[in-house]
Amino acid sequence: xxxxxxxxxxxxxxxxxxxxxxxxxxxxxxxxxxxxxxxxxxxxxxxxxxxxxxxxxxxxxxxxxxxxxxxxxxxxxxxxxxxxxxxxxxxxxxxxxxxxxxxxxxxxxxxxxxxxxxxxxxxxxxxxxxxxxxxxxxxxxxxxxxxxxxxxxxxxxxxxxxxxxxxxxxxxxxxxxxxxxxxxxxxxxxxxxxxxxxxxxxxxxxxxxxxxxxxxxxxxxxxxxxxxxxxxxxxxxxxxxxxxxxxxxxxxxxxxxx
Numbered sequence: 001x002x003x004x005x006x007x008x009x010x011x012x013x014x015x016x017x018x019x020x021x022x023x024x025x026x027x028x029x030x031x032x033x034x035x036x037x038x039x040x041x042x043x044x045x046x047x048x049x050x051x052x053x054x055x056x057x058x059x060x061x062x063x064x065x066x067x068x069x070x071x072x073x074x075x076x077x078x079x080x081x082x083x084x085x086x087x088x089x090x091x092x093x094x095x096x097x098x099x100x101x102x103x104x105x106x107x108x109x110x111x112x113x114x115x116x117x118x119x120x121x122x123x124x125x126x127x128x129x130x131x132x133x134x135x136x137x138x139x140x141x142x143x144x145x146x147x148x149x150x151x152x153x154x155x156x157x158x159x160x161x162x163x164x165x166x167x168x169x170x171x172x173x174x175x176x177x178x179x180x181x182x183x184x185x186x187x188x189x190x191x192x193x194x195x196x197x198x199x200x201x202x203x204x205x206x207x208x209x210x211x212x213x214x215x216x217x218x219x220x221x222x223x224x225x226x227x228x229x230x231x232x233x234x235x236x237x238x239x240x241x242x243x244x245x246x247x248x249x250x251x252x253x254x255x256x257x258x
């Protein structure tokens with residue numbers, strides 16, 4: 001009968017068959033130890049969150065500053081399974097929002113008016129090289145005149161264009177919200193944290209509606225601490241791939257995050 005390497009049990013070697021008799025006990029001990037360590041860490045994290053909450057004078061700023069609680073949360077969000085969940089969610093949403101990378105979705109009327117001025121100057125400069133072609137020249141003149149006529153950010157044409165773009169951004173945001181709100185797909189740890197935030201919101205009495213306060217805390221944690229930074233990071237990474245439309249892409253994901 002073969003023997004396993006010497007195990008410190010007195011001066012005798014222990015056979016595999018003898019060792020296997022104790023394996024269930026070793027396994028049970030390992031599971032129990034892991035369970036208590038897990039509970040201990042969870043409790044410590046909750047205690048820190050509760051302490052920070054009780055010290056916070058303005059509850060609307062909770063989890064928005066760099067505190068011990070937020071540092072613990074950030075460290076937790078870097079765990080592999082949590083990070084993978086966030087990345088896969090953001091990637092799916094980002095691909096949906098980036099179907100037309102060349103599309104300009106600027107919704108600031110004044111910014112759009114400045115772009116119109118640039119287009120006018122650019123088109124005017126090009127006409128010097130197109131004078132020989134009458135049809136092209138006439139077409140260019142029409143574009144220049146149309147752009148030149150739009151000088152006021154309150155111009156109906158600009159307002160209408162911005163309204164169309166806002167609706168497009170709403171479509172993107174609705175898709176992202178629907179995806180993020182699928183709570184069943186969340187890792188258990190994130191669900192526990194959201195539950196704890198809800199309990200904290202209900203632990204004190206405020207003038208505001210408590211339910212709204214709870215939703216604000218959970219929403220702030222999910223968006224400000226988890227998804228918004230990753231959404232903007234995704235947009236930044238895409239500008240390196242679609243360099244020609246980098247400006248439009250960067251602005252698009254900034255507006256979506258806002």
